[in-house]
Amino acid sequence: MGTSDGFWAFEMERRGASQVVALDIDDPADYDWPEPRPERPARPANQEPGVNRCFAHAHSALGSRVERVDLRVYDLSPERLGSFDFVFMGALALHLRDPIGAFGAIRSVTGGQFLSAEHISMSMTITRPTTPAADLAGERGIPRWWTPNIVAHRRMLTAAGFEIVDAGGPYLVPFGDGFAPPLGLRAILRLRSPRQIVFHALTRRTGAPCAWALCRPGLVP
Numbered sequence: 001m002g003t004s005d006g007f008w009a010f011e012m013e014r015r016g017a018s019q020v021v022a023l024d025i026d027d028p029a030d031y032d033w034p035e036p037r038p039e040r041p042a043r044p045a046n047q048e049p050g051v052n053r054c055f056a057h058a059h060s061a062l063g064s065r066v067e068r069v070d071l072r073v074y075d076l077s078p079e080r081l082g083s084f085d086f087v088f089m090g091a092l093a094l095h096l097r098d099p100i101g102a103f104g105a106i107r108s109v110t111g112g113q114f115l116s117a118e119h120i121s122m123s124m125t126i127t128r129p130t131t132p133a134a135d136l137a138g139e140r141g142i143p144r145w146w147t148p149n150i151v152a153h154r155r156m157l158t159a160a161g162f163e164i165v166d167a168g169g170p171y172l173v174p175f176g177d178g179f180a181p182p183l184g185l186r187a188i189l190r191l192r193s194p195r196q197i198v199f200h201a202l203t204r205r206t207g208a209p210c211a212w213a214l215c216r217p218g219l220v221p
Helices: 008-013 054-061 098-108 123-127 150-159 183-189 196-205
Strands: 021-024 068-070 084-090 110-119 134-135 146-147 160-175 208-217
Touching: 008 054, 008 084, 021 208, 068 160, 084 134, 098 110, 098 150, 098 196, 110 150, 110 160, 150 208, 183 196
Parallel strands: 021 068, 084 110
Antiparallel strands: 110 208, 134 146, 160 208
16 A cells, blocks of 8 residues: 555565555545645655656566556455455555545455554654544645554554554654755754654654554454
């Protein structure tokens, strides 16, 4: 889900998966944008509509059989794609207006296990360790919504009908070389958004805090 440059899809194929289906959205206008939506929305990974260029290059260079499908996660259904032994989604839920609805759609095509690895709020994980809570962004021009604490991430999964088999975190994911360089102190001090100040002063340098949960569809009563 949200394959971007296809790293995980190609790795699963390399490890012997007989079939890999990689989902993403070709047209950035279909992203979950806060209102008012931008007139000319741009894809964060590459600045034009269409298949991610890195995915296309890797697919060709590897001679890959990975099937890439242009589909919103909300539109998943067994009628459209069937069911899968293993489903993976990472770093996508924070870009979704309705992450629980997305997890519910994923559950409908999960015949085996689902691994959810998502960005979490470290501050809320520390200050509210037992209470589900999430930070809402929803800022104009940025397709970013909910950042839950660990408890909320797991509650979202169970609310969508999953049973959690194992879970862990938090852990830090460093930002790759393709990400914009860290801002200097003067540039950070000119920022007005507290969220952006924290990101550029701390998160950008240490890595994004994340958590994971391995799930299976819960039993229907």
